[in-house]
Amino acid sequence: MAKFKIFSTPINSSPLKQLWRAFHQNHFALVASWGLMFMVFIAIFGGLLAPYSPYVQHQDALLMPPAWHDEGNIRFMFGTDALGRDILSRILEGTGYSFGLAIIAVLLALSIGFFIGTIAGFSKGVKASFLNHILDVALTMPSLLIAIVIVAILGPGISNTFWAVVLAMLPQFIHHVRTEISELLDKEFVVAYTLDGANKFQTFRFALLPNMIERLVIFSTMAISSAVLDIVVLGFIGIGAQSPEPELGAMIADNLDVFYLSPWTVMLPGIALFLCILFTNIVGDGLRHALKKRRRQ
Amino acid sequence: QPKNETNLLANTLLYCSEGSPDLFNPQLVTSGTTIDAVSNQLYNRLVKINPQTGMVESDLARTVIISEDKMRYRFYLRAGVEFHTTDYFTPTRTLNSEDVAFSFARVFHSNHPYNKVGGGFYPFFDGVEFAQLVEQIIVVDDLTIEFRLTDPQASFLANMATDFAIILSAEYAEQLSEQGLEENIDHYPIGTGPYKYEHYVTDRYIRYKKHENYWASQPNFEQVIFDITPNNSNRVAKLLTKECDILGYPGASDVQYLENKNGIDIVEASSMNVSYWAFNTSEPPFDNPMVRKALSYIVDRDAIIDAVYRNHAEPASSLLPPNNWAYKKIDRNLDFSIEKAKAMLTEAGYPDGFDMDIWAMPVQRVYNPNAGKMAEILQQNLSLIGVNANIVTYDWGTFRKKLAQGEHDSVLIGWLADNSDPDNFFRPLLSCAAAFSGSNRSAWCNDEFDSKILQALSITEPEQRKAFYQEAENILFEQVPLVPIAHAVRYRVNRDNISGVELNPYGGISFENAKKHAKKTDKTTRAKEGKK
Amino acid sequence: MPVKLLEVKGLLKSFKDRAHWLNRGKDVTIGPVSFHLNKGETLAIVGAAGSGKSTVAKLLATAETADAGELIFDGETVDWRNSSFFTQNIRIIFQDALKSLNPAVKIGEQLEQVLLFNTRLDYQQRQEKILEALRMVGLLPEHAEYYPHMFSGGQAQRIGIARALILDPKVVIIDEALAPLDPSLRAQVVNLLLDLQHQRGLTFVLISHQISLIKYLSDRVLVMDSGQIVEHGNIEEIFAQPKHPVTKKLLFALDM
Amino acid sequence: MFNYLYRKTSLLLFISFGITAFAFSLYYLFPGDLLTNMTGITNITEENYQFLADKYKINESIITQYLAFLERLYQGDWGVSINTGDSIYQLIFNLLPATIELALYALIYSFIVAIPFGVLSASESHPWLDKGILSLSLIGFSMPIFWLALIITFIFSISLGWFPTSGRLSLVYDIPPETGFILIDILISDVPYKAEAFSDALEHLAIPTFVLAAYPTTVLIRSTRQSMKSVMQKSYIKAARAKGLSTWQVLKRHGLRNGLLPVIQTLGIHFGTLITLAMVTEVIFAWPGLGALLVDAIHQRDFTTIQGGLLVISALVFLATILFDVLYMIFDPLARIRGHGKI
Amino acid sequence: MRLLDIRNLNIELLNLDQPVKAVESVNFSMYPSEVSGLIGESGSGKSLIAKALVGVLNNRWQVTADRFHFMGQDLNKMSMQKRKKIISENIAMIYQEPRRCLDPTSNIFSQLEESLPESYHSGWFNSKKKERVRKCIALLHKVGIKNHNEVFHSYPHMLSEGVCQKIMIAMAIAKQPKLLIADEPTTALESSTSLQVIKLLRSLNQLKDMAVIFITHNLNSITSWADTINVMYCGQLIESSSTKKILTAPKHPYTKALFDSEPDLSEQQNKNRTKLYALKGTIPTLQHLPIGCRLGPRCPNAQKACVIIPEPKKIKGQTFRCHYPLNIKELK
Ligand SMILES: Nc1ncnc2c1ncn2[C@@H]1O[C@H](COP(=O)(O)OP(=O)(O)OP(=O)(O)O)[C@@H](O)[C@H]1O
Ligand SMILES: Nc1ncnc2c1ncn2[C@@H]1O[C@H](COP(=O)(O)OP(=O)(O)OP(=O)(O)O)[C@@H](O)[C@H]1O
Ligand SMILES: [Mg+2]
Ligand SMILES: [Mg+2]
Secondary structure, three states: OOOOOOOOOOOOOOHHHHHHHHHHHOHHHHHHHHHHHHHHHHHHHHHHHOOOOOOOOOOOOOOOOOOOOOOOOOOOOOOEOOOOOEHHHHHHHHHHHHHHHHHHHHHHHHHHHHHHHHHHHHOOOHHHHHHHHHHHHHHHOOHHHHHHHHHHHHOOOHHHHHHHHHHHHHHHHHHHHHHHHHHHHHOHHHHHHHHOOOOHHHHHHHHHHHHHHHHHHHHHHHHHHHHHHHHHHHHHOOOOOOOOOOOHHHHHHHHHHHOOOOOHHHHHHHHHHHHHHHHHHHHHHHHHHHHHHHHHO | OHHHHHHHHHOEEEEEEOOOOOOOOHHHOOOHHHHHHHHHHHOOEOEEEOOOOOOEEEOOEEEEEEOOOOOEEEEEEOOOOOOOOEOOEOOOOOOOHHHHHHHHHHHHOOOOOOOOHHHOOOHHHHHOOHHHHEEEEEEEEOOEEEEEEOOOOOOHHHHHOOOOOEOOOHHHHHHHHHHOOOOHHHHOOOOOOOEEEEEEEOOOEEEEEEOOOOOOOOOOOOEEEEEEOOOHHHHHHHHHOOOOOEEOOOOHHHHHHHOOOOOEEEEEEOOOEEEEEEEOOOOOOOOOHHHHHHHHOOOOHHHHHHHOOOOOEEEOOOOOOOOOOOOOOOOOOOOOOHHHHHHHHHHOOOOOOOEEEEEEOOOOEOOEOOHHHHHHHHHHHHHHOOOEEEEEOOOHHHHHHHHHOOOOOEEEEEEEOOOOOOHHHHHHHHOHHHHHHOOOOOOOOOHHHHHHHHHHHHOOOHHHHHHHHHHHHHHHHHHOOEEEEEEEOEEEEEEOOEEOOEEOOOOOEEOOOOEEOOOOOOHHHHOOOOOO | OOOEEEEEEEEEEEEEOOOOOOOOOOEEEEEEEEEEEEOOOEEEEEEOOOOOHHHHHHHHOOOOOOOEEEEEEOOEEOOOOOHHHHHHHEEEEOOOOOOOOOOOOOHHHHHHHHHHHHOOOOHHHHHHHHHHHHHHOOOOHHHHHOOHHHOOHHHHHHHHHHHHHOOOOOEEEEEOOOOOOOHHHHHHHHHHHHHHHHHHOOEEEEEOOOHHHHHHHOOEEEEEEOOEEEEEEEHHHHHHOOOOHHHHHHHHOOOO | OHHHHHHHHHHHHHHHHHHHHHHHHHHHHOOOOHHHHHHOOOOOOHHHHHHHHHHHOOOOOHHHHHHHHHHHHHHOOOOEOOOOOOEHHHHHHHHHHHHHHHHHHHHHHHHHHHHHHHHHHHOOOOHHHHHHHHHHHHHHHHOOHHHHHHHHHHHHHHHOOOOOOOOOOOOOOOOOOOOOOHHHHHHHOOOOOHHHHHHHHHHHHHHHHHHHHHHHHHHHHHHHHHHHHHHHHOHHHHHHHHOOOOHHHHHHHHHHHHHHHHHHHHHHHHHHHHHHHHHHHHHHOOOOOHHHHHHHHHHHOOHHHHHHHHHHHHHHHHHHHHHHHHHHHHHOOOHHHHOOOOO | OOOEEEEEEEEEEOOOOOOEEEEEEEEEEEOOOOEEEEEEOOOOOHHHHHHHHHOOOOOOEEEEOOEEEEOOEEHHHOOHHHHHHHHHHHEEEEOOOHHHHOOOOOOHHHHHHOOOOHHHOOOOOOOOHHHHHHHHHHHHHHOOOOOHHHHHOOOHHHOOHHHHHHHHHHHHHOOOOOEEEEEOOOOOOOHHHHHHHHHHHHHHHHHHOOEEEEEEOOOHHHHOOOOEEEEEEOOEEEEEEEHHHHHHOOOOHHHHHHHHOOOOOOOOOOOOOOOOOOOOOOOOOHHHOOOOOOOHHHOOOOOHHHHOOOOOEEEOOEEEOOOOOOOOOOOO
16 A cells, blocks of 8 residues: 655655665764774775784783873883784784685675576575575584684684685575575566566566665675684684784683783773674664664655 | 481592593503592502601501512401401401402403403503513412512512502402493402492583491591592682582692682692603604604793692603603703704704694693693794694593504603602603503604613612613604603692691592691692792 | 447466465466447446456456467457557556556656657657646646655546556556545546547446445446356446446445 | 474584584694594504404595495494593583583573563653663673673682572482483482482572573673564554553553563574583583583693584584574464575 | 544644644534544545544644533543543444454454453453353344354454454444444455445444444445535535535535545436536645635636635534535525
């Protein structure tokens, strides 16, 4: 039943723009998105910004507290760890490992998942139901567990972790794209496209794709936070990145030894990690809300 | 009822250990973890070393009579020493000469039925070539036993007092043979020590119960528990939350942290140890002394002592620690120098460096509180001379197993002396014999070196011996099968209501005289000697 | 004298209903039905829910493929697989206009896409055609820049009509497309349809439950029941003397 | 009904096949010697080799090998650990209860906390409370579990000394393991210090449970809130209110029932994550469970243990998912007709 | 005495940037056992009024009225509890989509049971169970459902829409309300089923003296049996009077347009394709209402005065809001 739109006058803007507008109205999420941008910036350029190499050991400054501490030194903003490595530099570089790699992993999983999911979404019959079963099985397995399995096979290390995370997230992406497509295929306007004479590719390109993008963006945002968690957890339990690689999880595990003596060696990387995940989650949440709001209009 | 609880707690000693024992018989191992867990709790030796004085004194043997020529040692055993009664063994008799004979015969006689049980390797005894030394063991009577030596070797009695020379039950061994369960002798132990085996869960805990019929004074605890906590900070946390009474091997930074905590005692204990970096000389490129020498220059001892030991150690300029009588300070020009290392490596034919593994122990030991960190420092320095180092660790059991199989390139490990004799540093670590039995991590066999340390053994005059050892050390620093890094200070950390814990300077910990007080012990006994 | 535009012979479609635990999957067969359409007339299809009205409409528009049947258009037999013929000659207007518009694409672009899929017009020609179509249904040129969500139900229905008409079809099928509109809007759309038929000589197939509307708009009626045509004829005759009980029931339902 | 069962059984079969085939394929995926990966025996002697090769049928077709593998699985002959030589079957089933216990308590805990909070935050009566709960849950959701664990232990164990830091029970108490579930074991044991041991066990549980529950709690709060919000908008709730039922009655009779249904589904979806997080928690708190075993095994490249552990954990996850599905079906009459393929 | 008498009812939606008046100053009254039709375009606020009457609007809505009398009692002056009680005992409502108004997870019996009056629920646990079952069976029979046992144990999704709607009616009449509000009860139903439902409501009105507010789009379904008809447009009640008067002489241009836009059945075949009477333009949104008369921009006879909001006028029992009403013999 066509109802009035009580909310506001219709705005002549694309759904994506509307989504952005709705998102914009949520100041909290907006601030978080700046935070996220900042973190992404660090993930990309952190290595260049770092005052020191994350590996270099300053023998003269072991376990130096952060600069704001009484005994701190401005040379090392965030202090140093037990081997005299600059924590700031390690965090800057580590954000690239934990967060940057997570983003790349998500992008990769997204593209592969998009490809397979699209094919799966269009296929019918035995092939599709077999794939469904496989996906169902794979989906019940939490991504971290899959990642652990893959690392168990490949062996520890940051690059293996990366591939493990990509592979672990793949089923979710395939599933997501596939359900999205099969849901859209049931929509009337897609049928309308076929009746307009569009072929399969045209239907996909003009009818499905524009309607999938925003949900994919949101899904990927949420996936980033889980990818970060997977990477750092693997690093923390010692089967992901190996020290001295400045991956944040491995770094925290590495500094546990001196946690009681110099808590900042653990707290600061933890805070960086927490902020990455928090910002991602808030932005993801904000986007989801914005989408809901837009859909309601 | 709260009464019950206090009783239970007061009657239990909780020791947070850093790793699991390999098995329950120290004869077969060199690992300090096993020694700590087993030697002094379950077993006695014929003689022991007084931790305070460092002198040999009686244990199961009332007296020892040494012949003039120092070739015959006659031990007179105590009467009425009871073995443990457990659910798997009930002794029918008390300790006698048979038990002593059995315990040593197992080690010496390669055709003894128990010799091959558990692998047939007795690293300590093999390392000091005990089998060649002891010509014969003669059971004189029920409580008298005599050891006849081939040489009048100076270190014999000291070796008899080590944590390895424990006395097993011959009766139990017989029972096991009948049941065909010979292997059990090392896993379900029977001894005469103050505590007896109750239960062991791999990697989790060991539970010992009081030995009610202990021949010496009654043990103070109903049970002693080894809470196996490999994680350093977890151990500290447990000490702080009173989940354990005594802490094994505090990390260097933890000592610093715990010093400022109430209710915790930190005592510096004397210890003879060395940590070193051993190269597997059977593998290229480490078969080349030049390479080894080059690598020895990248060891920045000061940095390591600062970062890893947090200054609770001394840089090692020799294999022997300074508190050993044979030690002599010699400036060997061991300075950290990248240039020298680089130059030497180029000379050795590796101008572009190579790839190598550094194996780092996963556990804290007296001599090395954090091998991983040490490895990272070395890795960093190695990268400066183009050597790409990969740090490898496994859990402690696997680590030792793989190490014994010689799968490593180089390893960061160390040695805690078993007795005060300097020989204990040389033969187990670097002799050809040890190269096969496994405690020579460098798999290094040098005839000249071997002859030097054997010559040192054959004489008793300390100054002469000292000279031989110095010559051996010279060879060592030329050939560099291993690089000595540091001599660490050992700490005992416990809650302040615990007293009487003994740390053997040459080995394990003993809870025989440990006590738990309802209140804190008075101030005087917990002077914090180790504090700087 | 009415001219036969389209003739359907023995159109048949059967569905296998998926079995689920309550009923064990009955087969539904629609047809065989045969009927014809005259040029410029409005044919109404009535019948109870599930009687197969929409199915017939979909078959005509090839939204579903027929199992059997023959279609003669302007005297020539048409191949069912000739999809471009159908998209250009027989168009359908959907019930829910908003749902049948792609929410992520501007109206103008959607109309343009229809042209792109079916014709070889150049950009200029396409724009002209779009403007013409919009004007025809009473919308303004700037509406081309709007997104579907900005339209009210009546406007959306107009866009649906514009989209159907932009390819100049001969037959337009209106499947319940007027039911969801409010009375005042519905009147507007009905008027629009009448205008278009008048101007362009369109042929309508009207499917509706609203007897009053059918009576108002159509020339001939088909009455369907469980997949079969039970009665057909001129609207006056059928309303005056319904023969089949289903027809009687349907007509009776409206005087309440 | 029959159809539903049929579908579930066939799915179960498919899954069992999936898991076992996956576990079997690990033999080949893991590096190292095939026979060692299968048996866990490292130094296989010549004469032993022939015997083992026959037993494990490694020279025959993959199908035969797989069938032999299934048979061994069924007989409990899961090989021995490459490192310790212990029977893997024994090892795993001794540790499994600890894992289940931890996960279960965390689940119960999160249920008890999350449902009221979720409902409270869904009711629009206290917007600030809603915001507070939401922010808190977002923060909880974003905390890496190990970091949370560190902070919590630092505050509550180290600084305040309220709770022990690790383990399941103070080692002072010697409780014979009967079921493997520590609380049950304590209750059925006949030791004089039952009461203290029980409270000690609870103290040990406190922090790990809390830390592990953080994730499911936040997920549950969010999903409860969302589903309650949408349910409370439903016409039948309005209809029920119009009937004159009080707010509480409406909530009890219609709101919670419908609102919690999707929550059950969410739980099913997130149970797997809970189990993985339980594994991490075990590592952090030295909780002697399957997760700690598995992680150790990965460290040590103990492939037989890894394989067994993965098999059991994935089976556990699937069983739980199916359990939640059945639960869902029991409570939701609609699910019975629409429960296609999804587990 | 009037059954219901409301003056100046306003319903506002609060949680937007600025509050929006969805229903504005509506006066509404009816007598016992009267049938009152409420018609108007979608979104004009009909359902809101109904919901406001039964008090199920959530707290995002603000409902105010100068007078709110029901059965002679001033509900405005009562505590919330008492007001709720009176309303729930005397006013019942049935909705447009019956299946959505039934809880999908509980069976029909338990839902029917809870709508029985309080007296059936008091007393010992289960002591009145039998009585309740009997009563429920009787209710189902009353709405024309015979296989009560089967229906009792069914869940809503197992029943057809028509049956669900009948159950909704059964629930509504369980308390023997004085007033039944039927909010588009037949829209989701097939024509033959909807006929049954209307017949049922009609008979209940006649037999039980139950007043009915019948909200609908479908003019045909109301004109034959409603006593009065109220027409809404954009949140305002623009005309209300007896059915006959409204059919013969509507005063408001919108009312006329509404009836004219419905093709007349009695007319002969529309051979020459005349057009329907249609207002131009679309309905404004509530946030962008025209100044003055809300129909203004669409009204065929709009004049200058229409920029002033017309006040309700009453002529011969016919109330309307228009400056230039139709069908008035002598214009002032
Ligand atoms: N894709 C399909 N698969 C299975 N059965 C179908 C399908 N489409 C239609 N049917 C069945 O065909 C019959 C006719 O459906 P159709 O939609 O044509 O009815 P209708 O007359 O348009 O009804 P309504 O008035 O409700 O729109 C129905 O029984 C329906 O269940
Ligand atoms: N929950 C809501 N949130 C925001 N606006 C609402 C809500 N419910 C109704 N409205 C708005 O209030 C106005 C009146 O709605 P109402 O449901 O009363 O219309 P109606 O006359 O019953 O329409 P219909 O005939 O379509 O049922 C409409 O403009 C509608 O958009
Ligand atoms: Mg239809
Ligand atoms: Mg309504």
